[in-house]
Amino acid sequence: MSPIADRYRKHADAFEAKVAGTAPDDWERPSPCEGWTARDVVRHIVDMHAVMVRPLGRQLSPAPSVDEDPLSAFRAARGDVEGLLDNNEVAVSEITSPAGSMTVENHVDRVVSDDMVLHGWDLARATNQDDTMDQDDVERIWAGTSALPPQMLEQMRTPGAFGPGVVVFGPEVKVSSEAPLQERLLGMIGRDPHWRPGS
Template sequence: MGNGAGSPVPELYGRIAKRFGELIRDCPRDRWGNPSPCPGWTAWDVAAHVVSNHRRALAGLDGSGHSAPVRGEDLARAWRAASGGIEAALGDPVQAGARLGEEFGSLPFEEFVRRMACADTLVHGWDLARATGQDEALDSEAVAVASRMLLPEDGDIRMPGAFGAKISPAADADAQTRLLNFLGRTV
């Protein structure tokens, strides 16, 4: 199943997940404590949040429990396990089509991955890159998918712990900058 236009979900997710894994792998050890664009979160907190969301999504498939990474846990290993689990589930037609519970909007797993995991992982990838001084370029197709998905939900996403106030982008801002500004990030 695809995302309506463009790459199928497993391919799109695979690119975003690979890039997030590279950001974790290539993060200099002395930068994990750097502040991120997410208020009150360090680079480590951002990566741990994304791993935790992946674990939560996988737990939604079988009703098992999940836990957030703890300080000292190998985030690269945790990421490989979590993203590998998502990729395996996307590759299994039964799991990819399985409806998740109300906590996940009662969406089929593949649709949930397209909506939450791709956008969450994509945007937090930028946060992690910004916090750690790495390349901030995002996958252009994923930016378009996230924009189509998030812009209509403007009022629903403005809440504590989610997204801050929009920032007006420059007239000549590219699609990545417009998405990040919409989500309250200063580029």
């Protein structure tokens, strides 16, 4: 298994655990993503899995919708992406993405894999689960994000810059430089680390 496939599985396992840990009555609770419920967070992640297979002329396999069964919808979507990563010929093939040409596995790694880490926090915070991110992931994502040129960060905060309806980061939330790194990362990507449902 490649490091990218291994990292994807780790992130998918963690996200799936949060989906499975969401109580049936909690799916319509608000999330830290403005205008999104807990269910919408999972819908976004499933939709982003569809984005991963689309450059190959594929669609996600038939599965229950997120409205019907969020857990089954996610499990089916991750199965499709794992299928890409497990096929070395496909994984290393070049595709064209909004961020330029890259391999399938790098597209997965740069987009949906880390998306599950960040949106895992959203889902956990919305549904009162443990929202602690893996420290290695926090350090890695912080290092990559904080090194981006200001113009690239600005582009990532611009709705639609990477496709219709796509918002990568929200406006930065100011967080103390003395705050834990997870909180500083959340602020950088546009989350209030102190957000709670009803706040």
